[in-house]
Amino acid sequence: MATKQKNVGVDDLVMLTEVSEKSLLDNLNQRYKDGVIYTSIGPVLISLNPYKQLGIYGKDQINLYKGKHEFEIPPHIYSIADKAYRSLLSERENQCIIISGESGAGKTEASKYIMQYIASITGSSTEVERVKKQILESNPLLEAFGNAKTLRNNNSSRFGKYMEIQFNLGGDPEGGKITNYLLEKSRVINQTVGERNFHIFYQLLRGASAEEKSKLHLLSPESYVYLNKGKCYTADGIDDNVAFKQTRHAMKIVGIDEPLQEQIFRLLSAILLLGNLNFTATGTGNNSNATISDKNIANTIGELMGVDPILLEQSLISRMISTGQGARVSNYQVPQNVEQALYARDAFAKALYSKLFDFIVRKINESIEVKTSGKVIGVLDIYGFEIFENNSFEQFCINYVNETLQQIFIDLTLKTEQEEYVSEGIKWIPVDYINNKPCVDLIEKKPIGILSLLDEECLFPEGNDASLMEKLNKHFANNSHYSNVQQVRNQFIIDHYAGKVFYNINGFLDKNRDTLFNDLVTLALSSKVALVNEIFTYVAPPLEDVEQEKKNRDKMVRGGYANTGAKSVIPTDKKRPITAGFQFKNQVGALLKSLYSCSPHYIRCIKPNENKRSLDWDQEKCSEQVRYLGLYENLLVRRAGYCYRQTFAKFMRRYYMLAKSTWPKWTGDAQQGAQLLLDELGIPKQEYQFGKTKIFIRNPQPLHSLEDKRVVRIEQLVTMLQSVWKMYKQRQWYKRTIAARKIQRSYRGWLLRREHVKLKNQSLSIFLNNKERNRQSIQLGSIAFIGDFLSLAKDSFTQATIKKEEGDQGTLELSVHVNKVSRHHKIQKRALLITKSHIYAISSHKPKKDGSWFNIKRKIPFSSIENITLSKLSDNFFVIHVANEHDYVCETNKKTVLITLLSKLYHENLQKNIQIEFKDSIPYRSQKGTSELKFSKVDQIPHQKPAASAADVENYSAKPEKGCLKILVLPGLPPETKSIIIS
Ligand SMILES: Nc1ncnc2c1ncn2[C@@H]1O[C@H](COP(=O)(O)OP(=O)(O)OP(=O)(O)O)[C@@H](O)[C@H]1O
Incomplete structure (x- = not known):
């Protein structure tokens, strides 16, 4: 199998001879150093970020993995995608691919390769192409609004994503759905040094036209407080200008038209300007109230958001408090101090942005929505386990989702494992494995789990982080997964499957409440910009569990719990916003429900070093991730029975x-x-x-x-x-070769026969009715017209002589013995060589050292031949009349062939027919003057010597007489006789 992956270490960790965390890491390291980033643990794929292009993706590799079983080929992300796709088709079951790993480990890249694979192997009808395009284009759009440069990753997804692609019965994508989780909205107002806000802000500021910049009141990135916290305005490998064009294109593809785009850009500009809105304290001490320092900014924000700037100011610097019930309700405007106003401002900016992000996801979903139900492949790209120096509410939520994902992983892996043993009738000893259910329960169990207690604490007006801490310590004093830090009062520890994490309780209540005062909601609802209105009006369809949770909460609120130590009187406020933790827990619940209904596939991404450098291997970091991802656990489970x-x-x-x-x-x-x-x-x-x-x-x-x-x-x-x-x-x-030779031979034979017939016809046209025939000249063997009677075509001296005379073009066409008539009417033995342009009369001599064996006696170019004359009788004499020279007189029993071929060659060479005449006597020019051949037909030739056979009997005799050569000729066949071809 020609894959680009090399054979290094073991492809599947279950094949390790020694099962230890070290050998697992060593194998990964060895492969990584050799550019092999994929390794498996049974069906689970481990992917190491190579931080460089390895040339292992694209059409050729896709073709290699298409339809292959994983045991046939080295591990690859395409193999996972193919398996999910094949299982979807063959088992008609939903599939999900769960990609996890820490920031920068390669999750998003992995999800893109999966999408690319699915797009590549499915159909290409117009409708399918449209759906694929929308699904693929959703990516740059989500990245623009949901990704940011962080210290760990220049294009870090700051949200979790579950993307489901729905397939029709034919296996082509027909639509899909994206669910987003826990956008890091605090980034809108604050960034760590060296990090940026969400990409879209920089894209807009760099990519907008001059006209748009002026219309949207855009400034340079450095001018915005919300952008200069991180003191970083560019990101390596990202061109904001180009990216903005892609974002706009993607918006168009998912149905966000230009007017709507403009509303989105106005809102983004307003969010940025909110950060520049400052407040001044009026009054002193506890009684100091905030007022807006720069009204112009408020006016611009008002214009951009389509709200009254005065109402905007009011909503930020005061809060409406209602007391009483029914008709007795009284509303009070309570002024806010600068700190409170800043808090409200930032909360508003965060809410606007996260609601805008939800809106973008909704628009994408509208464009790829399918009304009918069908089987799906879901791809979950979610943040991996996080353990920082300071872990807050966000890490708590992220680690919670990872803990639950690990739980399904163990459940499903072990479940399938066990089921397989049972269905196959295999004897095996169940092994102990880490069951993280107690840890999940610690976080989410109702009524006493950390999330429930957190929610409860948020309901108390006087509830704060410290009071929550107290409750946690009290309730979980005996929980083996929980501990508190004696010396540091604001920290608690959870013993996750991936290790112990210290959480700082400060900010938990505030982040969980995620309060946006009604004044700001009312302000947004008053907006003349449809988008602003819509994002605040939109109510997400209730998740099933939310309804159940509400009932529980109502019960809790009414009665309290005897054993919780919760204060007994809690004001019930049905409109109280659902807390962030509560919402997240429900989302996680819904996600788990989806995942449990699917056949899962796992991709565990590892970031080999913090420097984003290829080939760098940080053993400690990798070992940490192996632990966080539960890989060793995974290996143990897989090896529990049979490897x-x-x-x-x-x-x-x-x-x-x-x-x-x-x-x-x-x-x-x-x-x-x-x-x-x-x-x-x-x-x-x-x-x-x-x-x-x-x-x-x-x-x-x-x-x-x-x-x-x-x-x-x-x-x-x-x-x-x-x-x-x-x-x-x-x-x-x-x-x-044999066949070719046969073909060549047959072809040559055919050509020869064709030539033969042509020549025969030509000979007929020359001789028929002109000359009596003798038997020899009418029996033309099939080789007769080949013409090389002396077999000189391959004779090197002949070849060399002709080349010398005529150059490279010269070839021998005919060689024949003749009896030449000398000037004294004597017969001399000669040979004639005929080429495409000349007649050579040669006489042989003894071969010499230089290989020569003949002399050229005469060279007659065709162009100097005037005509040829023959008798009308059956003799073989002919005269070649040569212009301005003496003529050439000779006799040969091959005269029919000779004259026919010569006339053919003559025509080819000079594009005209040679003159041929038949006479009773032929006058000619000899070297001595004029002479003549005189022919007479006789019945018998006097004094003829007996011949060896009838064929050898000469049919003529020649006798010199004064001024002529007298030739007596026996009667031949009549001139009308045709030649016979003997094949
Ligand atoms: N298979 C890969 N081949 C080449 N480079 C990769 C590959 N996977 C990741 N990278 C590189 O690593 C960078 C970070 O990857 P990616 O954004 O997918 O990480 P992530 O796990 O999604 O991070 P985050 O959680 O921060 O979003 C990519 O921008 C890319 O440069």
Whole structure:
């Protein structure tokens, strides 16, 4: 399998020979150093942030993982995505992929790769493409509003996200839903040095046009108090200007049109300006009241938000208190001091932003909403366990959700594990594992859990952090997961599954109350800007548990709890806003409900170092995360019974090549095959058990041995296959060559035959009805017209001589013996060589050292041939009349071929026909002057010598006479006789 991942350490930690946290870390480290970031623990994927592009994503890799089972390929995020998708289709069950890890560990990147994979392997109809585009485009939009540069991650998601993609029956995405959790809204008003506010603020300030800047009253980032707490205005790797264009594009895709975009930008500008709104104290001491220092800012905010600036000021510097009930209700305007006004201002800014964020999520959801129900794949990208120097309410909530996620993890993993053993009929000894239910109960149990007590304390007007601390210490004095810090009164400790965390109670009540006074809500509701109005009017549909919780709260409020020590009289206020903790707990409850209804897949992300540097491995940090993510626990659970389980069929598919009895093909029952294989390899019976459909192997050693043998065997097979392949290729090549030769031969034959027919026709056109024929010249063998009667085409001297005379183009077309008539009418043996442009008369001599064996006696270019004359009788004489030179007179029994070929070559060379005449006597120019060939037909040739055979009998005799050569010729076949082709 050609994956880009290398084979380093073990792919699956269950295969570790020694199970310890150290060996687990060592294996991860070894792989990380080699650029292998994915490792698994059974079905759980561990992902290390490589902090560089590894080239392991994209179309090719997607194709590699598509439809593959995890045992066939190295661990990869695509494998998890593929498994979830395949299970959704095959089992018609909801799937969820839970990605966790600390900030900067790579959760968001992982979720993007999952989305990319799903988008890539599903259909491409217009509607499906539209849905995919909306789902994919939701990402940059959410990142703009929900991400920020932090010290740990330049693009840190400051919210949790559960994204569900719904699929139709054909397996194509048809819509989806995003649920957001716990936006870090305190970032709107404050940032740690070196960190930024949410990206969208910088995008707007940098990307807006000059006209927009003026219309929206935008300033430079440095001018806003809410942006300069962190003294950081840019983020490496982020171009706010470009990002703003992407955000606007994404807004368009999810249906946020330009007018609505403008309202959003106005609100963002107003939020920023709220931070610049200062208050001045009037009066002294406890009686000092706040007034707005710079009315212009209030006016601008009023304009941007579509509210009356006076009402804005009123809502910030005073608070309406109602007393009495029914008709007796009286309202009082209570002035606020500067500190209270600043608190109200910041609370307003935070509320505006978080409600805007919820609105953006709602808009995305509207665009991808599906009315029908269908199966989903949910991807949970949620903050991992957090343990800081100072842990506050936010860490408490984050760790709470992680604790519950760990609980489902243990529940589901162990549950499936146990169920599998039972259904397969496997004997196993249940192992103890950390059960974190008591810790979850400590936090969320009703009526006495930390969250319940916190809510209760918030209901008391005089409730504060210290009183809450007291109650916690009292109630959980005997809880093994809780302890207090004797020396530091404002801290309590929770012993989470990931370790002990010290929480600072300061601010718990305030953050939980999350108060936004009614005055500010009323102000927002008076806005002429539809968006501002809408985000405050919107009421989230109640979660089932919220309703139940309300009932409990009402009960608690009415009666109090005897054993809680809660003060007995609590003012009931049904309109009291639901607390942040209460809301979060319900969200977590709803999330868990969704997750429990799905088949889960886990991705645990680890950040190998704090410096965002590739190849850097911080052992302590990694060990901490391994603990927080519960990986070691996970490994123990997975190794509790059997480290390996696989269906017989898949087991055979992987190892069948190891035993003689199952190689090269096992077609029998898979279980029987597995038994034969294990027996042949001598694997002891106590090392494995056969279930109903699967084989279970207890320890990794036999598996290592199987794997090692497989590697060796595959190498052997590869070599064998290569040689078989080579042989096959060679055979193929040989067969192809033979076939090609046959084809070439047939083709050449065909060409020859075609040429032959052409030449025959040409010879007929020359000789038919012009000349008597003799038997030899009408029986034209199929090679006759090849013309190289002397086989000189391959003779090197001939070739060299022709090349010398004519250059590289020169080739021999015909070679033939002739009897030349000399100037004295003597017969001389010669040979004629004919090329495409010349006739050469040659006479042979003894071969010399230089390889020469003939001389050229005469060279006649075609262009100087005037005509050719032959007799009308059946003799073989002909005269080549040469312009301005003596003519060439000769005789040959190959004259038909010679004249035909010559006439063809002549035509090809000079584009005209050669003149051929037939006469009873042929006058010609000899070297001595004029001469003549005189022909007479006779019935018998006097004094003819007997011949060896009839074929050798000459049909003529030539006798020099004065001024001529007299030639007596026996009668031949009539001139109308056609040549016969003998094939
Ligand atoms: N698989 C990966 N390949 C290459 N780089 C990665 C990969 N995963 C993460 N990174 C790098 O690490 C950075 C942080 O990753 P990411 O934003 O996904 O972390 P996170 O866990 O979602 O953090 P947070 O909780 O703060 O949002 C990315 O911007 C990217 O530069």
